[in-house]
Amino acid sequence: MSGYLPHTEADREEMLRTIGAKSVADIFPDVPEEHRFPDLNLPDGLSQMEVYQELATLAAKNAPAAGFASFLGAGSYHHYSPSVVNHTILRGEFLTAYTPYQPEVSQGTLQAIYEYQSMICALTGMDVSNASHYDGATSFAEAVILAINSTRNRSKIVLSPAIHPEYRAVVRSYTQGMGLELVGDDSADGVLSLDELAALVDDQTAMVAVGYPNFFGQFEDLTPLAEKARAEGALLTVVSDPIALGMLKPPGWMGADVVVGEGQPLGIPMSFGGPYVGFFATRNQHVRKMAGRLVGETVDADGQEGYVLTLATREQHIRRARATSNICTNQALMALAASVYLSVLGKEGLREVAELCYHKAHYAADEIGKLKDYSVDRSQPFFKEFVVNCPRPVSEINAGLWERGIIGGYDLGRDYPARKNQMLVAVTENNSRQQIDALAEALGEVAA
Amino acid sequence: MKKEPLIYDLGSPGRRGVTMPAPDVPLAEMPADDLLRGDDLDLPEVSEIDVVRHYLRLSHLNHSIDQDMYPLGSCTMKYNPRLNEDTARLPGLAGLHPYQDGSQVQGALELMYNLQEWLTEIGGFAGTSLQPAAGASGEFTGILMMRAYHLDRGDTKRDTILIPDSAHGTNPASTSMSGLKVVELPSDERGNIDLEALKAECGDHVVGLMITNPNTLGLFEEHIVEVIETIRGCGGLVYGDGANMNALVGIVKPGELGFDVIHYNLHKTFSTPHGGGGPGSGPVAVSERMVPFLPGPIVARDSDGFRFVQPEKSIGRMKAFYGNFGVLVRAYTFMRVYGGDGLRDMSQMAVLNANYLMKRVSEGYDIPYGNRFCMHEFVAEGDLLDIDVHALDISKRLMDYGFHPPTNYFPLGKPAGTTLNVHGALMIEPTETESKETLDAFAEALLAIRKEADENPDLLHSAPHVTPVARLDEVRAAKQLVLCCRPIPEPPV
Numbered sequence: 048m049s050g051y052l053p054h055t056e057a058d059r060e061e062m063l064r065t066i067g068a069k070s071v072a073d074i075f076p077d078v079p080e081e082h083r084f085p086d087l088n089l090p091d092g093l094s095q096m097e098v099y100q101e102l103a104t105l106a107a108k109n110a111p112a113a114g115f116a117s118f119l120g121a122g123s124y125h126h127y128s129p130s131v132v133n134h135t136i137l138r139g140e141f142l143t144a145y146t147p148y149q150p151e152v153s154q155g156t157l158q159a160i161y162e163y164q165s166m167i168c169a170l171t172g173m174d175v176s177n178a179s180h181y182d183g184a185t186s187f188a189e190a191v192i193l194a195i196n197s198t199r200n201r202s203k204i205v206l207s208p209a210i211h212p213e214y215r216a217v218v219r220s221y222t223q224g225m226g227l228e229l230v231g232d233d234s235a236d237g238v239l240s241l242d243e244l245a246a247l248v249d250d251q252t253a254m255v256a257v258g259y260p261n262f263f264g265q266f267e268d269l270t271p272l273a274e275k276a277r278a279e280g281a282l283l284t285v286v287s288d289p290i291a292l293g294m295l296k297p298p299g300w301m302g303a304d305v306v307v308g309e310g311q312p313l314g315i316p317m318s319f320g321g322p323y324v325g326f327f328a329t330r331n332q333h334v335r336k337m338a339g340r341l342v343g344e345t346v347d348a349d350g351q352e353g354y355v356l357t358l359a360t361r362e363q364h365i366r367r368a369r370a371t372s373n374i375c376t377n378q379a380l381m382a383l384a385a386s387v388y389l390s391v392l393g394k395e396g397l398r399e400v401a402e403l404c405y406h407k408a409h410y411a412a413d414e415i416g417k418l419k420d421y422s423v424d425r426s427q428p429f430f431k432e433f434v435v436n437c438p439r440p441v442s443e444i445n446a447g448l449w450e451r452g453i454i455g456g457y458d459l460g461r462d463y464p465a466r467k468n469q470m471l472v473a474v475t476e477n478n479s480r481q482q483i484d485a486l487a488e489a490l491g492e493v494a495a
Numbered sequence: 496m497k498k499e500p501l502i503y504d505l506g507s508p509g510r511r512g513v514t515m516p517a518p519d520v521p522l523a524e525m526p527a528d529d530l531l532r533g534d535d536l537d538l539p540e541v542s543e544i545d546v547v548r549h550y551l552r553l554s555h556l557n558h559s560i561d562q563d564m565y566p567l568g569s570c571t572m573k574y575n576p577r578l579n580e581d582t583a584r585l586p587g588l589a590g591l592h593p594y595q596d597g598s599q600v601q602g603a604l605e606l607m608y609n610l611q612e613w614l615t616e617i618g619g620f621a622g623t624s625l626q627p628a629a630g631a632s633g634e635f636t637g638i639l640m641m642r643a644y645h646l647d648r649g650d651t652k653r654d655t656i657l658i659p660d661s662a663h664g665t666n667p668a669s670t671s672m673s674g675l676k677v678v679e680l681p682s683d684e685r686g687n688i689d690l691e692a693l694k695a696e697c698g699d700h701v702v703g704l705m706i707t708n709p710n711t712l713g714l715f716e717e718h719i720v721e722v723i724e725t726i727r728g729c730g731g732l733v734y735g736d737g738a739n740m741n742a743l744v745g746i747v748k749p750g751e752l753g754f755d756v757i758h759y760n761l762h763k764t765f766s767t768p769h770g771g772g773g774p775g776s777g778p779v780a781v782s783e784r785m786v787p788f789l790p791g792p793i794v795a796r797d798s799d800g801f802r803f804v805q806p807e808k809s810i811g812r813m814k815a816f817y818g819n820f821g822v823l824v825r826a827y828t829f830m831r832v833y834g835g836d837g838l839r840d841m842s843q844m845a846v847l848n849a850n851y852l853m854k855r856v857s858e859g860y861d862i863p864y865g866n867r868f869c870m871h872e873f874v875a876e877g878d879l880l881d882i883d884v885h886a887l888d889i890s891k892r893l894m895d896y897g898f899h900p901p902t903n904y905f906p907l908g909k910p911a912g913t914t915l916n917v918h919g920a921l922m923i924e925p926t927e928t929e930s931k932e933t934l935d936a937f938a939e940a941l942l943a944i945r946k947e948a949d950e951n952p953d954l955l956h957s958a959p960h961v962t963p964v965a966r967l968d969e970v971r972a973a974k975q976l977v978l979c980c981r982p983i984p985e986p987p988v
Contacts, residue, residue: 049833049840049841050832050837050838051574051766051832053929053930054844054927054931062847062850065855066853068868074843074850075846077714077716077867082748082751084747087617089613089834091834092831092834092837093834095832098831098832099582101831102588102606102827103582103587104602105587105603106588108587109591109599110595111586111589111590112590112592113592114586114590122593127515131546136770137580138550138551138554139560139561139562140561140562141557141559143572143768144557144558144559144769144770145565145572146773149894149900150967151894151959151963151964151965152899153557153771154557154963155556156553158501160772162980165501165979165980170538176979179773181628181629181773182814182815184812185632185813211815213816220790220813221635221813223639223811295530297532316589316590318590318821319816319821320820321774321816321817321821321822322773322774334976344978344980345968345977346967346968347965347966348965348968351964351965354967355972362664363665364664366668367664367667367677370668373634373671374631375663375664375665376773376775377774378773380770380773381770386502390502390546390549391512391513391541392513392515393510393538393541394511395509395511396515397538400515405523406521406523409520428530454592476515476516
């Protein structure tokens with residue numbers, strides 16, 4: 048017996064006898080004999096105790112940002128997650144259930160998704176939300192595909208260069224076989240005004256997309272861009288941060304057609320980049336072109352309310368090659384985590400988290416702005432992230448910060464050639480005033 | 496049973512769960528009012544215990560592996576070890592930011608590197624990328640790589656992927672997303688790919704073949720060597736859908752058979768939980784010639800340790816960051832418990848369980864190709880047309896016996912020589928973690944239902960009887976779409 052197998056020797060023998068085989072080796076006659084039972088050059092199995100120790104040893108080789116004063120953001124954030132979030136998603140009834148294809152024995156998952164959809168609509172100001180995508184980047188790529196399918200014969204996509212670089216990279220990977228024209232995001236510094244972006248939208252444009260807040264943490268009124276998009280028959284997609292939507296005007300009120308983003312800030316650990324949850328919301332008129340699972344309300348044979356997966360005719364298991372997307376497995380458990388987070392924080396709590404981030408980020412910007420060798424980009428209002436012009440390469444500054452036990456911000460020179468020496472600093476409710484003061488002091492020390 | 500209210504209908508205005516600390520910094524000037532949402536945020540107003548009770552009561556409405564057998568064909572619903580949950584939550588792993596400097600995350604990179612190596616070894620391949628987030632993402636990745644491989648050779652006329660008609664729907668959908676055409680291949684009278692049809696479709700327009708082996712009937716392709724030779728003969732590549740890999744670990748290496756790409760479903764074969772629909776993880780492993788096209792970044796090792804690199808001709812990235820890392824930790828943990836020989840034993844017991852259960856179920860049901868050994872799953876005919884009982888009725892009745900039904904939906908292809916159709920299948924995958932007693936209990940339930948079908952078919956037609964809700968009106972759900980329980984707030988005038 049090994050691992051998690053329940054089979055005793057007696058079980059094996061009796062089962063083999065029942066099926067008319069002499070040994071286990073006999074039940075693979077269709078596997079080409081010369082290739083059957085190859086050597087597996089893998090380490091030997093261990094007891095659970097030893098495996099836990101091995102993983103703990105691997106973990107101890109890391110310096111988790113969550114355990115330090117960290118100002119790294121850029122798409123993954125160290126927000127506080129109330130204990131009840133983790134405890135709920137550990138319940139075996141949620142954890143070890145499959146996609147709810149059989150609704151009579153899946154009402155728990157189905158109702159939880161239905162409530163998630165409702166909360167995402169409330170946050171974004173949109174009509175409908177799906178049950179989730181893999182992450183913010185793939186939600187965004189699915190928005191491009193929805194726009195192409197909804198605006199027949201159009202193939203131009205206008206992308207703000209201030210959308211997360213990896214999200215734009217995923218759009219390029221996803222659409223490499225589709226023959227699309229992706230424009231707008233080739234500037235060296237990532238700056239393109241809304242007017243300049245709007246000027247790129249024409250009657251061949253399927254979609255124009257912006258960040259809100261954008262990759263640099265900044266936000267502005269998107270209404271003029273929405274009006275231009277509408278006039279040209281293009282869709283406006285907004286990539287957003289769900290914590291920011293606790294206080295900022297929702298994109299739906301500014302005329303957005305699709306709102307997507309990364310749900311990780313809603314109580315999900317950073318976990319080195321995943322698993323996260325991509326949210327996706329749109330207008331009623333696009334619901335049949337939307338990708339992903341959808342849960343709808345209905346009644347059972349006795350007239351009692353219940354929930355089912357619906358509009359399956361959009362999906363790959365029915366429509367096959369003509370489906371709106373290939374997505375099957377999504378991030379349901381992470382969507383559940385986000386729902387629990389939004390429930391337990393609630394209407395007041397989410398706004399408080401948003402405002403804490405806002406005030407602390409502005410305090411940090413003020414303190415850093417006082418340093419003589421640094422300046423902060425205040426060209427637009429910002430939420431919880433802002434851009435700092437540094438006197439030296441960011442990698443050198445960050446090395447100096449790390450010597451002082453601080454994890455510095457994101458090096459924008461990685462993605463934008465004209466932003467050498469610019470650091471994107473993220474501040475959340477988890478960053479104390481002491482941490483922020485220590486950051487400002489350390490930045491002053493490592494300036495030269 | 497009383498319906499659990501919506502979370503929005505619990506609580507009371509002004510009530511709250513978790514409170515946040517007061518600001519410890521001076522308050523900044525707020526943005527202009529026209530950039531703010533005001534007081535309309537329509538989220539629940541509940542206490543923490545309201546939340547705990549609500550989700551606990553909802554959880555009771557689910558069937559889960561933790562409760563009892565969950566024999567969904569092709570879904571590999573095996574036990575999800577709790578050890579995996581603990582290791583994935585180690586602060587040194589769960590607390591890592593994806594953009595931390597490499598020197599701060601060497602343990603995470605080592606874990607990813609080892610997992611890449613192990614998945615490469617299990618498949619008999621040359622390289623692996625852990626990036627795809629799920630099986631369908633892995634398929635899409637693989638098809639994009641196959642496309643890129645031909646384009647890189649300057650071969651621009653290939654535009655078609657061949658797919659057996661018994662394939663899962665994600666196969667053709669992933670192909671379409673890549674901008675390629677799908678040609679479906681029929682099955683022969685033994686459940687294999689129809690070789691003559693394959694030969695007829697092969698040509699210099701073919702990017703490759705996408706094949707699930709063992710196939711959806713749970714049968715290992717009897718002519719696998721010839722199938723691969725045929726497709727290679729016309730310059731095509733071979734993609735393996737690894738959804739059914741639970742049958743093959745240590746039994747055969749797809750790379751040695753001539754496959755160019757497969758994806759693994761870590762949430763099937765390597766025990767990570769399905770979570771009500773996800774998250775999964777769908778790493779792709781590839782042959783030597785496909786390595787330069789892998790999605791990146793992937794982890795490399797040199798004398799300084801581990802670091803991310805981008806493969807030379809990479810198709811790009813398939814998600815932000817590096818993959819569903821927390822799922823990778825769970826799979827790694829699982830593989831360390833079993834080790835190489837243990838994993839082979841795992842697949843052998845999965846196949847033994849399926850064959851034993853097939854034998855038991857055949858006492859009351861027709862099994863197409865039941866004269867062959869199956870692999871990790873099998874299909875029983877669930878449509879008893881002479882007595883007007885359908886597979887769905889049997890499935891719903893199984894719920895009354897405390898079991899989750901098998902997969903009912905069977906892909907398009909009607910295997911030659913059977914009466915199987917799209918809705919008539921009972922596709923059963925027991926997995927290796929079910930004991931003989933559980934398999935016997937499940938078989939006894941199916942056989943009892945077979946008897947009920949003859950004696951009292953209405954009992955099946957009106958099933959389930961003991962579940963929280965009765966059969967639900969799916970047509971109404973799609974016609975009168977209600978997808979959100981709240982009125983959509985309008986901007987204040």
